Every structure is written in C-alpha cells, then in structure tokens.
Amino acid sequence: MFRTALRNVLAHKARLLMTVLAVMLGVAFVSGTLVFTNTISDAYQKSSAKGFDQVDVAIQPKTQDDKGDKVGKEQKLTQALLEKASKVPGAGTTMGVVTGFTAIADKDGKLVGSGFQSQGGNYWGTKDARYPLTSGHAPKGKNEVAIDSETARRAGYKVGDTVRLSVDGPVLAPTVAGVFSTDDGNVAAGGSLALFDTATAQQLFHRVGEYDEIDVKAASGTSQTALRAALDQVIPQGVASTTTGKQLADDQASAIASAMSGMKTGLLVFAGIALFVGTFIIANTFTMLVAQRTKELALLRAVGASRRQVTRSVLVEAFLVGAVAAVAGLLAGIGIGAGMRSLMGSLGATVPDGPLVISPGTIATALLVGILITMLAAWLPGRRAARIPPVAAMSSVHAQATTKSLVVRNTIGALFAAAGVAVVLYATTMSGSDGQAPMGLGAVLLIIGVFVLTPLLSRPLIAAAAPVLRVFGVSGKLARQNSVRNPRRTAATASALMIGLTLITGMTVMAGSLQKSIDKMASSAIKADYVVSMANGVPLSPDVAKTLAGLDGVTDTSPLRTSPSRIDDTSELLAGVNGGSIAKLTDLTLDEGAFKVGGTQVVVDDDTAKSHGWKAGSDLTVSYEDGKKQRLTVAGIYHGNLMINGIMVDNATLAPHLTDVADMQVMLKTAGGTSDATKNKLEKALGKNPAIRVQDKKDISNGIAQMFTLILNMLYGLLAMAVIVAVLGVINTLAMSVFERSQEIGMLRAIGLDRKGIKRMVRLESLVISLFGGVLGIGLGVFFGWAAGELVGSRMSTYELVLPWDRMALFLLLAGTVGVLAALWPARRASRLNMLSAIKSE
Numbered sequence: 158m159f160r161t162a163l164r165n166v167l168a169h170k171a172r173l174l175m176t177v178l179a180v181m182l183g184v185a186f187v188s189g190t191l192v193f194t195n196t197i198s199d200a201y202q203k204s205s206a207k208g209f210d211q212v213d214v215a216i217q218p219k220t221q222d223d224k225g226d227k228v229g230k231e232q233k234l235t236q237a238l239l240e241k242a243s244k245v246p247g248a249g250t251t252m253g254v255v256t257g258f259t260a261i262a263d264k265d266g267k268l269v270g271s272g273f274q275s276q277g278g279n280y281w282g283t284k285d286a287r288y289p290l291t292s293g294h295a296p297k298g299k300n301e302v303a304i305d306s307e308t309a310r311r312a313g314y315k316v317g318d319t320v321r322l323s324v325d326g327p328v329l330a331p332t333v334a335g336v337f338s339t340d341d342g343n344v345a346a347g348g349s350l351a352l353f354d355t356a357t358a359q360q361l362f363h364r365v366g367e368y369d370e371i372d373v374k375a376a377s378g379t380s381q382t383a384l385r386a387a388l389d390q391v392i393p394q395g396v397a398s399t400t401t402g403k404q405l406a407d408d409q410a411s412a413i414a415s416a417m418s419g420m421k422t423g424l425l426v427f428a429g430i431a432l433f434v435g436t437f438i439i440a441n442t443f444t445m446l447v448a449q450r451t452k453e454l455a456l457l458r459a460v461g462a463s464r465r466q467v468t469r470s471v472l473v474e475a476f477l478v479g480a481v482a483a484v485a486g487l488l489a490g491i492g493i494g495a496g497m498r499s500l501m502g503s504l505g506a507t508v509p510d511g512p513l514v515i516s517p518g519t520i521a522t523a524l525l526v527g528i529l530i531t532m533l534a535a536w537l538p539g540r541r542a543a544r545i546p547p548v549a550a551m552s553s554v555h556a557q558a559t560t561k562s563l564v565v566r567n568t569i570g571a572l573f574a575a576a577g578v579a580v581v582l583y584a585t586t587m588s589g590s591d592g593q594a595p596m597g598l599g600a601v602l603l604i605i606g607v608f609v610l611t612p613l614l615s616r617p618l619i620a621a622a623a624p625v626l627r628v629f630g631v632s633g634k635l636a637r638q639n640s641v642r643n644p645r646r647t648a649a650t651a652s653a654l655m656i657g658l659t660l661i662t663g664m665t666v667m668a669g670s671l672q673k674s675i676d677k678m679a680s681s682a683i684k685a686d687y688v689v690s691m692a693n694g695v696p697l698s699p700d701v702a703k704t705l706a707g708l709d710g711v712t713d714t715s716p717l718r719t720s721p722s723r724i725d726d727t728s729e730l731l732a733g734v735n736g737g738s739i740a741k742l743t744d745l746t747l748d749e750g751a752f753k754v755g756g757t758q759v760v761v762d763d764d765t766a767k768s769h770g771w772k773a774g775s776d777l778t779v780s781y782e783d784g785k786k787q788r789l790t791v792a793g794i795y796h797g798n799l800m801i802n803g804i805m806v807d808n809a810t811l812a813p814h815l816t817d818v819a820d821m822q823v824m825l826k827t828a829g830g831t832s833d834a835t836k837n838k839l840e841k842a843l844g845k846n847p848a849i850r851v852q853d854k855k856d857i858s859n860g861i862a863q864m865f866t867l868i869l870n871m872l873y874g875l876l877a878m879a880v881i882v883a884v885l886g887v888i889n890t891l892a893m894s895v896f897e898r899s900q901e902i903g904m905l906r907a908i909g910l911d912r913k914g915i916k917r918m919v920r921l922e923s924l925v926i927s928l929f930g931g932v933l934g935i936g937l938g939v940f941f942g943w944a945a946g947e948l949v950g951s952r953m954s955t956y957e958l959v960l961p962w963d964r965m966a967l968f969l970l971l972a973g974t975v976g977v978l979a980a981l982w983p984a985r986r987a988s989r990l991n992m993l994s995a996i997k998s999e
C-alpha cells in the first residue's frame with residue numbers, strides 16, 4: 158500500500174502542485190513569523206543585557222498604596238541616600254540616574270527618532286562608564302549636551318554644533334559637547350538619547366536634588382547578591398527596593414519577549430487564516446483525487462485490501478505531499494523572516510545587529526503544521542472512499558450524494574448558522590470586553606454553518622446569474638450547469654474566497670465606522686480652534702499655556718491638567734481646566750445642573766456621577782495628592798466620551814495641591830478662527846518645536862484617518878495571503894474539473910463548439926464560482942462589522958455604522974478578477990484537449 162501511495166503521488170505531480178503551494182504558503186507565513194520575531198527579540202535582549210553591564214544592584218523608589226482618603230505617593234531617592242549607599246561594604250562606583258523625555262530636532266527641524274523612544278538623562282561626572290565618549294567632553298551646565306553617536310550620524314551633528322531640543326515644550330539650544338556610544342535598546346531601535354550634567358538633568362526633569370534610580374557597581378570580589386543584602390540593611394523600609402543587575406536584565410528580556418508576543422500572535426493569526434483557507438483546498442483536492450481513483454481503490458478492496466489499508470494509503474500520500482510542502486515552506490519562511498528584518502531597516506526602523514535565529518521549535522512547528530494540516534484534510538476523503546462497497550464503486554452508483562446525506566448536511570449547517578447568529582446577537586447586547594469572547598464564538602459557528610450550507614446556497618444564488626450567462630449562449634448555459642453540477646466542490650472552492658473577503662469586509666466596515674464616530678466625537682465635543690500637545694503624549698510645560706495665552710488674537714485658552722485623588726475611599730482622576738474658558742472651548746451635553754467650574758464648584762461626567770450616586774448639588778470631599786482635603790459641590794453632570802471625561806476642577810483650585818504642574822494639552826480659540834497663517838503663528842511662537850503638535854479639528858481627523866488607513870493597509874497585506882491561497886484553490890478545482898470532464902469536452906468539440914467557446918465556458922464557470930464566494934464573503938463581513946460595531950457602540954455614544962459601498966464594489970470586482978485570472982490556465986488546457994483522445998478517455 159505504501160508503494161501504491163508513492164506511485165499515486167508521482168503519477169499526479171501536476172495535480173498535487175497546487176496543494177503543495179497552498180500548504181507551503183501557510184507554513185512559510187508561520188515559520189517566517191517565528192524566525193522574524195525570534196530574531197528581533199533575541200537581538201533586543203542581547204542589546205539590553207549589555208546595557209546593564211555597569212549595574213550590579215539598582216535602588217528604585219517605592220510607591221505607597223492608596224489607603225482610605227490618602228493618595229499613595231512615590232518616595233524620593235535623595236543625595237543623602239546615594240552617599241549612604243556608596244559607603245556600604247562591597248560597593249564600588251555609585252551613580253544617581255535621572256531620566257525623562259527629550260526630543261531632538263535634526264538640522265531641518267524634524268524630530269529625530271520615534272517619539273516615545275526619544276529619551277534624555279544625566280551624564281555622571283566627567284567620565285561615565287555607561288556611555289564612553291567617542292569625541293568631545295562631558296557636558297557641563299545648561300548650555301551643553303552630549304548625544305549618542307547614532308543620533309549624531311542620522312542628524313548630521315558633530316561636537317561644537319548647536320542642537321535644538323525640547324524636554325517638555327520650550328525649545329532649548331545647547332551646544333553638542335560630546336558624542337558617546339551606547340548599547341541602549343531604545344537607541345538601537347531608532348530612538349535618540351541626550352545627556353546633560355546631573356544638576357541640569359534634575360532641573361529639566363523636575364527632580365531637583367533627587368534621582369529616578371541609584372545604580373551601584375560591586376567592588377572586586379563582591380557578588381550581586383551579597384551587595385544587595387548589604388544595601389537592604391541601610392535603606393529605610395518603605396522608601397526604596399533593590400534589584401540585582403541580572404534581574405533587571407531578565408525583566409527587560411521578559412518585557413521585550415512580551416512586547417514581541419503581541420506582534421507574533423497577530424502575525425500567526427493571519428498565518429492561521431491562510432492555513433484554514435488552505436485546508437479547504439487540500440480537502441477539495443484529495444476529494445477529487447480519490448473520486449477519480451474510485452475504481453482503482455475498489456479493485457484494491459476486491460483483491461483483499463482492507464478499509465484501513467485504503468484509508469492509510471490516502472494518508473501516506475497526504476503525508477508525502479505535506480512533508481514536501483512543509484520543508485519548502487520552512488525554507489521560504491526563513492527567507493521571509495530575513496526579508497522582513499531587512500524591510501524594517503529600509504523603512505527606517507533600526508534594529509540591533511544579530512544573527513538570524515532559526516530555533517528547533519520553529520523547524521518542528523513548520524513540519525508539524527504542514528504535515529498535520531495536510532493529513533487532517535485528507536483523512537475524511539480517504540475514510541469516505543474506504544467505506545464505498547467495491548461493487549458500487551466499480552459501477553459508479555456511489556457518485557451522487559444521497560438525499561439523506563444532503564438533508565443531514567443541511568440540517569447540521571442550519572443549526573450551526575442559527576446558533577452562530579444567536580450568539581453574535583447576544584454578544585451585541587453585552588458591553589465592552591465582556592462581549593468579545595461570545596462574539597468570536599458566534600462568528601466561528603456562523604462561518605462553519607455557512608460553509609456547510611454553501612452547497613444548498615449555491616443553486617439559488619448561481620441561478621440568479623442565469624439571465625446574464627444566457628447572453629453568452631451555449632458557453633454561458635454550460636458554465637451555469639457545470640457550476641451547480643457538483644455543489645460540494647463548488648462550495649469548497651467558493652468558501653476559501655469567502656473567508657478572506659469576510660475578514661477584509663468586516664475590518665473595512667469597522668475601521669470606517671470607528672473613524673467616522675471618533676471624527677464626530679471630536680467635532681461635537683470640542684469648540685476650540687486648536688489643541689496643542691506633545692507629539693508623544695508626555696506632559697507640557699505650563700510655560701506653553703502662558704505663551705499661547707499672551708499671543709495677539711488668542712481669545713480663550715484652557716490647559717488640561719490631571720491629578721490623582723481619593724474620594725469615598727476610591728481613586729478618581731481630577732481634570733484641571735480654566736473655569737472661565739472651558740465652556741467656550743467644549744460642547745458637552747449637560748444632563749442636569751449648570752456647566753459651572755470655579756472655586757469649589759465642579760462638573761462631573763455621567764458615569765462617574767452614577768458610580769458615586771451624585772446629582773447636581775451633591776457635595777463631595779476630595780483628598781488631593783498633597784494629602785489636603787476640600788469640600789466640593791457638583792454644579793452639573795455632563796455626558797462624557799472617550800476624549801473628555803472625569804471631574805473638572807478649576808486650575809486655580811487644583812494647582813496649589815499639585816506636586817509638579819504640567820499640562821496634558823492646551824485648548825485655545827482665536828479671533829479669526831482656523832487658518833494656515835494662524836497655525837504658523839502659533840508654531841512660530843512655540844519655537845517651531847518638532848516635539849509639539851498644533852492641531853485643528855481637521856488635523857485631528859486626518860491623524861485618526863491616517864492611523865486607521867495604516868492599520869487597514871497592514872491587514873490587507875496580511876490577508877492577501879489568504880486570497881492568494883484561495884486563487885490557488887479556484888485554479889486547482891477548475892483544473893481537476895477539466896480533467897474529470899475530458900470526455901464531455903471532447904464531445905462538445907466534436908459537435909461543433911470551438912476552442913473559444915470551451916475557453917469561455919471554463920472562464921464563466923470560474924467567474925460565477927468566484928462571485929458566489931465574493932457575495933457570501935461581503936454579506937458575512939457586513940454582518941460581522943455591524944455586530945462588532947454594536948459592541949463598540951455600547952461604550953461610544955457617537956458610534957455610527959458606515960457601509961463603504963465603493964470598497965465593497967471593489968472587493969466584488971476583486972473576486973471577479975480572481976475568477977478570470979484563475980481560469981486562464983485551466984481554460985487554455987481544456988481548449989487544447991485532443992477531441993478524439995478525450996472522447997476515448999474514461
């Protein structure tokens with residue numbers, strides 16, 4: 158039986174090629190994802206480990222827990238604590254570390270690095286072992302800075318140049334005193350690092366006389382564990398905690414692995430989709446191969462082969478095909494992993510140097526996935542063939558599905574589909590993340606149900622195309638009949654395309670609806686002409702608000718400040734605003750009371766008010782972060798949203814209780830409204846700072862649109878893999894269909910249908926099947942997009958369903974194009990069949 162299976166594989170090389178390609182693409186995506194993420198993760202982990210070479214024990218501040226009406230505070234690491242740590246037995250070099258956001262502009266005024274990875278800190282003394290200087294000297298005073306060598310290279314800076322940078326808004330222009338090298342992972346990933354002397358860094362990052370961390374290097378002969386134990390003896394309890402350098406490196410490695418796992422999971426989901434679609438093709442291929450060899454298998458049964466041996470021969474054939482596809486997919490995946498890493502480099506996302514990581518786990522996963530998927534898909538056709546009695550197989554009475562089997566199939570499909578719809582509809586009644594799991598379960602059940610019902614659905618939907626096909630005469634009529642002749646095969650072919658288009662359409666509907674909803678939220682909630690904020694979301698200096706308020710033409714401003722507090726033994730975030738201006742800068746729906754913010758009067762969003770049982774006129778006692786208490790009155794309750802919510806307090810009331818005064822953003826209104834001239838005026842007043850964004854409503858909308866467009870384009874690219882696999886499925890089905898109908902095609906040629914007519918017949922058949930899959934996919938995608946929107950809408954009052962008719966028409970056109978292109982080779986093959994040989998074939 159093994160020799161028989163091997164002979165069948167060698168005899169049907171061309172027919173199995175599409176199956177090999179389908180499996181190979183899926184395996185390549187899986188192995189490529191694993192190679193890429195493992196390589197990047199390994200490079201970052203090794204790079205980060207080097208960054209802790211100068212740290213044996215790190216002292217870090219503790220944060221007290223919130224208790225009762227007291228807000229937990231972060232403890233301070235003082236100069237006195239640093240000096241105490243330096244005198245501990247076994248301590249060598251002791252350094253106080255200060256860090257914070259620092260944006261560096263290049264010579265064209267553009268931000269160097271990527272926002273969140275633009276960091277600053279302190280250079281310790283005149284020589285810092287963490288950052289060896291490659292040129293220049295250590296920075297001294299507020300007018301000098303040292304920058305990393307990668308940033309200097311990218312921005313074209315050298316020692317002696319003046320560099321424009323920003324820490325929290327205002328532009329600074331120090332001189333580059335030195336350039337240093339570093340193994341910092343953020344710099345390796347494309348960020349930047351600017352270092353000041355310690356006193357300047359403490360002042361810039363609001364840590365005067367304090368440190369974010371104290372790093373201690375052990376003296377020769379002292380272990381990290383022994384040094385840590387000694388430090389624990391002198392550090393006051395509750396003030397700070399100690400961590401060994403090894404633990405810090407391990408923690409950062411875990412954090413990197415965790416961050417990469419999200420990317421890995423996302424990519425593997427799409428690889429799974431490609432494999433899922435490929436499963437249909439494999440099952441379809443083996444079903445047709447087994448059907449074509451029914452008489453051969455019947456003869457094997459007649460001469461003594463058992464059912465198990467017949468099934469085993471099909472599985473051996475699948476194993477050989479899967480093994481070849483898995484090995485090819487693994488090799489292709491290694492190439493994809495290397496290519497993705499190179500692509501990141503070409504897009505400007507620098508990654509640390511390191512070897513390509515091909516782990517034993519990656520190899521095992523690729524081989525296991527490829528072989529298992531193929532064997533599982535081939536098991537059912539093999540089992541079905543083995544159960545056919547030899548006499549029935551030789552007389553072909555088994556060929557048509559019985560009425561009973563169709564009734565059972567349709568009943569099962571209807572039950573799955575009904576259950577899926579019911580679970581999805583139930584999920585739409587739930588809120589937020591609670592409905593995600595039921596929604597996913599319902600989607601899977603519905604897709605399975607529709608797949609099982611596809612043979613039943615194919616007849617009426619394809620029949621609807623009859624009037625159009627009639628235009629093409631005999632070729633059109635034959636194409637329609639061929640499409641419904643074997644509903645199961647048509648269903649399996651159409652389902653592969655259906656799944657890809659379901660996902661693409663559903664995501665497009667969701668993205669368009671969310672974009673419109675957030676757009677609507679921004680335009681309805683904000684009256685301000687401009688919103689000013691830092692590019693990476695860190696707080697602004699209060700000087701920015703003062704500068705803007707003093708400009709000619711600016712009529713109203715309000716900085717937004719946030720502060721933790723305790724109310725009724727629960728944590729609440731206070732939003733500090735200018736009470737006299739906020740009503741002119743926002744357009745919030747008032748549920749009750751009056752929109753008055755000033756003195757002890759505050760306004761509260763409806764969700765917060767509901768959770769505390771507050772109404773307009775209610776009194777509350779707030780404990781600020783400095784520990785002081787105050788009695789406040791709820792003047793009004795407004796309808797909050799994702800952009801504006803919380804307890805609004807006047808800044809004059811809140812500011813005296815803030816440890817550090819900083820603004821999350823500044824809203825402002827101008828006398829002349831929005832214009833390019835006004836925007837340029839505001840940007841010029843802020844020093845043309847690359848770290849600050851000045852946005853009007855249109856800019857906010859465009860930013861949202863850009864984000865959704867980027868995400869959608871990435872998803873389209875990943876889902877293209879599933880569509881390519883679906884195309885292979887259509888080609889495979891048509892090629893085998895042509896082979897099955899060789900005798901019929903020969904007869905058609907003999908009675909007068911020319912080669913063009915044969916080609917037209919095969920192309921129209923492919924077009925009909927593809928459009929059938931496209932209609933089902935777009936229909937399901939719209940349903941899932943609506944359902945997911947209902948789930949999101951429970952938390953977003955401005956949510957509005959948007960159907961992208963132009964995109965859906967494009968997707969349907971894409972399905973038709975897939976059908977036409979997939980039919981080129983099978984149609985050409987059919988038209989070139991020798992009519993006499995075809996008529997004689999069995």
